Amino acid sequence: MTIALDRPRKTKSAQIREKLGYPIIDTDVHTQEFPPAFLDYLEQVAGTALSFALAEGIAQRFQEHLPGASRSKWFKQSWDERRTYRTARPPFWTRPTNDALNLATVSLPKLLHERLQEAGTDFAVVYPNLATMAPHIGNEEMRRAVCRATNTYHADIFRSYSDRLTPIAAIPMNTPEEAIAELEYAVKVLGLKAIQIPGHVRRPIPAFEKYGEEVANEAIWIDTFGLDSKYDYDPFWAKCVELKVVPTTHSSGMGWINRRSISNYQYNHIGHFASAGEALCKSLFFGGVTHRFPTLKFAFLEGGAAWGASLYTDLIWHWDTRNKDHLVENNNPANVNYEELLEFYTRYGGELVHGRLDQLGSGLGFHADLVSPLEPGDLDEFAVAGVTKPEDIRDRFLNHFYFGTESDDTRVAQAFNRKANPYGDRVKAFLGSDSGHWDVPDITAIAANTYSMVERKIISEEDLQYFLSIHPLELYTSLNRDFFKGTAVEKTADEFLAGKLS
Structure with a gap:
């Protein structure tokens, strides 16, 4: 049987791209590894950089250490075991299977490069699936080996297609030293220019480690590398600036306390x-x-932009109602006029308080223990962020954070709702299609999906240009002005840097 591989090249998305007149940059295209080829790289890394104990049989053993492998125990458990251990139902059936072309596109850079052009997408940042999982491997030697092999494999297979595709480097973050070592190798040796860090590291709560590994694995806290982190990650952030790479993240919150259904993956x-x-x-x-x-x-992929708009507004609101001066004036327990308060209780309390006014205390009810004065440093929770006025929040947020959003996510309208957002600004959403997963099987539909939001008046034509072009240009040239040099969008990037684009 002969299979016809010819396909139409003028897709609706390609036609839309011609109409737009500016490049489409997709910041989140997923691929998956060809296992035999990747295992060759892993064996090579293990043989040259790791202990013999780990290198021996690594190809057979590394899958046991993947985060997905630990979740797969759900499929082997009885329902009684799932209830006993509260084992979260993991992902299943996550690849496109009803079209061999779409499935092959996920694994073959040459085909992806070709179909990207059919889709009207000028340039894409690639997030290989293994690269998103590797930094979460618990065993340090295995984690470092898989990250190194993953980065080397993808640097090699995408090198010939760098005019339109660039893969991210997977950077483990368990310690700043580990992160810096892989970052330097990825940038200086492999020549990668985009990176992805995990959004967090799961760490055992020290007080529970004495109860054994099984308890310590469940009694964990989430280290997010900034506030209250175990380590000072400033040396890593400084290294990112030095090497001109923008940290992006594509991490999972599945299995966290409120996402731990034992029966429903969608929940x-x-x-x-x-x-x-x-x-x-x-x-x-x-x-x-x-x-x-x-x-x-920083860029946050696949979560959409609605949460970014909500968080931005929430930060402003919390400043307005919880800044240091507001607290001192309106919430300080020392402000209570006890005599006046007692008069109100006497006049209006009736039987509720009769004969018990001597137990009124501070009037703060069960919050009476908060009467004690706080240390000055404990009062201003915006101090470390360097915030002294609401405009600082605007600058810290809008100048630093970008939000990858899928092509059919209409909630992007919240990010671009300048009437509702504080100071009338756009929250910086951009296209992160998630192509290659179950929800986006066909890369050639992405531009058409996005443009339909303009047709339905969900976003404006101006918003669309920021979404598809200006925001990704802004992000990736912020540290590396040559990020798009030699690519299909080099001319537009030069115009942007010259101030010819908004």
Whole structure:
């Protein structure tokens, strides 16, 4: 049987691209590895950089260490075991299977490069699936080996297609030293120019480690590298600035306390990327990272932009109602006029308080223990972020954070709702299609999906250009002005840097 591989080249998306007159940049295209080829790289890394004990049989053993492998125990458990251990139902059936072309596109760079042009997409940042999982491997030697092999494999297979495709480097973040070592190798040796960090590291709560590994694996806290982190990650952020790379993240919140259904994967899936992104974003903000590194920007992939718009507004609101001066004036327990308060209780309390006014105490009810004075440093929770006025929040947020959004996510309208957003600004959403997964099987439909939001008046033509072109140009040239040099969007990037684009 002969299979016809010819296909139409003028897709609706390609026609839309011609109509737009500016490039489409997709910041989140997924691929998956060809296992035999990747295992060759892993064996090579293990043989040259690791201990013999780990190198021996690594190809057979590495899958046991993947985060997905630990979740797969759900499929082997009885329902009684799932209930006993509260094992979250993991992902299943996540690849496109009803069209061999779409499935092959996920794995073959040459085909992806070709179909990207059919789709009208000028340039894409590639997020290989293994690269998003590798930094979460628990065993340090295995984690470092898989990250190194993953980065080397993808640097090699995408090198010939760099005019339109660039893969991210997977950077483990368990310690700053580990992160810096892989970052330097990825940029200086492999020549990669885009990176992805995990949104968090799961760490055992020290007080529970004495109860054994099984308890310590469940009694964990989420380290997000900024606020309250175990380590000082400033040396890593400084290295990002030095090497001119923008940290992006594509991490999962699945399995966290409110995403731990034992029976329903969709319950666990909905909102989990946004949840993980928000945890990191708040940590970077309140931990002062955006204050100490004014040129460093961050991108959060696959969670959409609605949560970004919500968080931005929420930060402004919390400043208005919880800044230090407001608290001192309106919430300080020392402000209570006890005699006046007692008069109100006497006049209006009736039987509720009769004979018990001597037990009124401070009038703060069960919050009476908060009467004790706080240390000055404990009062101003915006201090580390360097915030002294609401405009600082605007600058720390809008100048640093970008939000990858899928082509059919109409909630992007919230990011671009300048009437509702504080100071009338856009929250910086851009196209992160998630192509290659179950929800976006066909890369040639992405531009058409996006443009339909203009046709339905969900966003404006001007918003669309920011979404598809200006925001990704802004992000990736922020540290590296040559990021798009030699690519299909080099001319537009030069015009942007010259100030010819908004």
